[in-house]
Amino acid sequence: MDKQQHQQLFDSSYVDTSFFVASGTAQGESRPRARRRRRRAARCGDVDGGDLDGGGDPKKRRLSDEQVEMLELSFREERKLETGRKVHLAAELGLDPKQVAVWFQNRRARHKSKLLEEEFAKLKHAHDAAILNKCHLENEVLRLKERLGATEEEVRRLRSAASGDGGDAAGAVVACGGSPSSSFSAGTCHQQHPGFSGQDVMGPDDDLMMCVPEYGGYADSSVVEWFSLYGLM
């Protein structure tokens, strides 16, 4: 039953039936015939068998509030209508069993479309929230990129100072441990430039190169040589 419902749900939701009508398939052709027949019957005063209210006034169509209330109650208990219940309900409400069956069919259809509407609203809400979150994340990335740029600029400045006249840089070197290379120590870098990331999986020896990720290409040769020169390795 679930499979069938899903299939029918799929059919109704995703297949544009106006296509069939417009393209004149068998289904599209059969409708006007039925329409004509109904209209002819209506003109003749015959409402298809006349089983409405036992052949009463065809205009007296609306169910009373009590009838609807009872039907609603029954529908809430069980949405499918087996014969016994249908006959019992019909007798209780003074209706034709066919009317009860039709009411349940329509009620199921309307219930389903209401559920679909609710489901759509829920999905739309989730979609909007996801879009908002994406915007926030993009802003965060922008902020982090700006910080990274500033940090790189700072690194460049310190490096050029260290390789230049040695004025301020010398002080910095002394403060970092007495060796020029100490300014590139992992601890210093992490504290001064937490923006650097992606190095956490490195081993103890790799720490020496953490502050120069952009030079990863030659860190194994030139930088190591440079460190060796200053007695760090």
Place this chain on the structure above:
DNA sequence: ACTAATCTAATCAGCGCCCCGCTGATTAGCACATTAGT
């Protein structure tokens, strides 16, 4: 296997209100709906 009952989806038409939504009823089902009882 056959058949009657039942289902879904689409549509129509009347009614209560003001142009359209709600609701009861009808129809098809197309590689010819599915399900249950015989």
